[in-house]
Amino acid sequence: MQLENERRGGSLVVRVKGRLDAATTPAFEAHCQQALAEGERNLILDFGPLEYISSAGLRGVLATAKAAGAAGGEFTLANARGLVREVLDISGFLRMFRVVDSLDTPDAKA
16 A cells, blocks of 8 residues: 655645555554644545445544544545445445545535
């Protein structure tokens, strides 16, 4: 898994590439927690380059969303496609969180 940060207005976009599974989720959570600890409030997870997400990955996303909410921020999922989108849909995440299909839509801006 690779993580890249990008500033978009008042939000931090965390681009997640590769696999979000039991082996990589702890690093993902630590990365997002560090951003929140450094003062970030609005997180957008860009899942465009994400190839796979497991139940452990879903738990990590949920923990990150809760942490962003507890910090008074916004949480958004972006660019989920293919099997990743299917898993997010089946798990109910597409109904629980703000979801945008592109980072260029007005809805993606926090």
